[in-house]
Amino acid sequence: MVTTSYVHDADEVVYAGDCLALMRDMPNAAAQLVITSPPYNIGKPYERKLSLKDYLEQQTKVIESCVRILAPTGSICWQVGNFVDKGQIVPLDIVLYPIFEKYGLQLRNRIVWHFEHGLHCSKRFSGRYETVLWFTKTEDYKFNLDPVRVPQKYPGKRHFKGPKVGELSGNPLGKNPGDVWIIPNVKSNHVEKTAHPCQFPVELVERFVLSLTDENDLVFDPFLGSGTSVVAALRQGRRGLGAELAPDYVAIARTRVAEQLAGRLATRPMHKPVFDPEDAGSSLTTNRWKIPEVSALQLSLMQKRAMYEVSPHEDI
Ligand SMILES: C[S@@+](CC[C@H](N)C(=O)[O-])C[C@H]1O[C@@H](n2cnc3c(N)ncnc32)[C@H](O)[C@@H]1O
DSSP: OOBOSOOTTOSEEEEESOHHHHHHTSOTTOEEEEEEOOOOSSOOTTOOOOOHHHHHHHHHHHHHHHHHTEEEEEEEEEEEOEEEETTEEEEHHHHHHHHHHHTTOEEEEEEEEEOSOSOOOSSSOOOOEEEEEEEESSSSOOOOOGGGOBOOSSTTOBOOSSTTTTSBSSOTTOBOOOSEEEOOOSOTTOTTOOSOTTOOOHHHHHHHHHHHOOTTOEEEESSOTTTHHHHHHHHTTOEEEEEEOOHHHHHHHHHHHHHHHTTOOOOOOTTOOOOOTTTTTOTTOOOGGGOSOOOHHHHHHHSSGGGGOOOTTSOO
């Protein structure tokens, strides 16, 4: 059975209700990592669209409480996209940053999360990334790079001169993953897809859990949705806690957490390469940029043809 209210030392809690109410039960410095994707205020089924000012006031209250329950060595990761109003976009990280700054948080990275699925826009370029602001509470923060290293581009490369000649020039454990993360979003036939419209991929949260916490630390998500942050925490031997307001999503979150505890939850494995329809031999990938006959005008426009190849998913 999944625990339903805050209990010190519980491995997993999925609380049904407002995150501010849950945080009132939590002592100071209880969580090592706060990771979340708040409502974006764009009229999703689970949100009532507010003015930007009211939205920011609401976010301020949540952020203030998150800072209180965060350990001194802890981190807050706030994942957001754009607020869209009459076709104009407001990148939410830009307007939220001053709130975190007001509470003394220190920005370590602004991570760009790039994905390929999404709505096709007709009056602006389609949005294909969102960001994660990673803040720490102090300068003395946990950061474990080794568990999240990714393969080197040239793993066998060696120093060709100097005192280290002949030795591997890169770290054999892999390289730092950088601040642009290419991880598929949870849409259509993604193995993790539930009825929730905007789930985190488990892999995205796992990377933060592994790098910013140690085993048995508490990972907290104030806007838990389908339960991904608790699932990711449990998968990595941490404790997970989250609040979710909508009863339907609470039910999904509790089911996923229970399935994770039973070892039955299907997830996309970390480091699995992004699906490439051409490599996979899909017959649906024909596109007009690939035909061999190109007019002289097209050639002059294209010059280096390869540079102009576009994704077959683009609107044309
Ligand atoms: C962007 S979604 C989060 C999705 C989540 N990252 C996942 O992997 O499923 C935001 C969620 O916050 C919930 N929510 C909105 N206001 C809330 C509040 N005050 N307390 C708790 N949950 C809230 C919404 O119902 C929605 O499911």
